[in-house]
Amino acid sequence: MMPMNETPISEGDARPRRGGRPAEGQPVIDRAFALLGAFDENHRAQTLADLAQRSGIPRSSALRLARSLVGVGALERLEDGRFTVGLRLLEIASLAPRGHGLRSVAMPYMEDLFHVTRQHVLLAVLDQGEALLIERLSALDASPVRYRVGGRLPLTSTGVGLVLLAFSPPTVQEHAIGAYQPGNGDDDIRTPADLRRVLAEVRRGDYAFGHQSRPWPLSTVAAPVRDDSGVVAALSVVAPSSGFTDVGYGPAVRAAARAISRQVSAEGHRGLRLEGAGGRS
Template identity: 45%
Template sequence: MSPRSVVTARVLDVLGAFSEDSPELGLTEISRRTGLPLTTVHRIAGELTAGGALDRGDDGRFRIGLRLWEIAVLAPASTVLREQAMPFLEDLHEVTRENVALAVLDGAEVVYVERLSARDAVSIVSRSGSRLPVHATGVGLVLLAHAAPDVVEQVLSRPLRRFTEYTVCDPARVRAALGEARNCGFVISDRQIEDVSLSVAAPVRDRSGRVVAALSVVVRADGTNPHTYVPAVRAAARGISRALGAPS
């Protein structure tokens, strides 16, 4: 690895130390999470702070800076896809008055490009920019069902994290769910991330017919028939696909 590659990898390691559960970290915590020497972390964090990629509070702890958000919104998934999808997300949100989300695949995780929530809707862990494992989310199962075989094998060859007693962690059962997703054109993920919620998800396609994103509505698990949401979710996903130029 070239010296420049080493530096880049270390910078990404420092940024990757932050998470939704740990949005603020001290130098020692970053060092422990990354395995980098404290002096190296101190230097990199200082440079990132000077460039606006990190912010340092009065308590000396660091958090992700606004500059990274400004850069992130330039990504295609955050511009073209989001712009084309937003009218349909808003319509679905208005009709259901539930949480609505749009996500894309990144390795073994989904990244939430957009999320709309209602005041009285069930509380959920996802937000715009957050990540969750593909095997335990409705959008993730949709995306994995249409991913390349090597991506599927990569995901299922690793231990699958359990979030609730309902999380499907058996690779054979996940494969069955992927086949059903391809056949049915939607996924119902029941209480796999949180005991209180379930999601209904459908694929979004681009002009080549390739699945590039997934749309979902997240609702309360108790007393809900998820199949009543399937037509609206699929209609919104088809609308976004048409806006992206997908064939009928």
């Protein structure tokens, strides 16, 4: 069993730190992405001063970049002068095979799984040492969670994360095991050795099953989604622990994951799996 810590954490140096000052002579594209990276769930609309401070870019340069990004639709400016992420980014992001492409294949099966369970149904991919949530279906009366589409989840304390980690290359697994620290949930994974054992169990059983007791009791079953070359995503159901059993939810999740896998392979989708992003160790 494993915890389901909902607070996204970074895996070592897998991603650039938000707010880090760009190196001298940093290319414009890097500075532009640093500026865009200043936005997050808690900072959706920002002043120029906020953008400069959070991105580490001098205010004058931040203003020039922000104006350029507004010009191409990557940023939008509100009446009060604050900046927000622009719809042009959504338009471009919708073309990502591992995002919208995989989501479009998986959605009919996720909807079936949702109607059967009436709980949270999650679809995530491995990205830069974390699980990136690309779709979530949730009943109005489902237990509250802090998962959001586009949000990042830790690999070592979520169902989808453990599935993705278990089928990652050995180097990715060893990094996660070496850096492991216990989470905040009902945690049977207390040491790196525990994590190694759980990952082996996930590979052997081809699914992850676990629960957390804090901040409220939740349980999950997660299973891998594959194409012809390996694991490309993980599918899970998250529900209240009361009455939650592997027997009750496991077969439905695994059947849906297999159906998505067959569809992905049958349609010959390309670009769903990045080098180093999946695969059996």
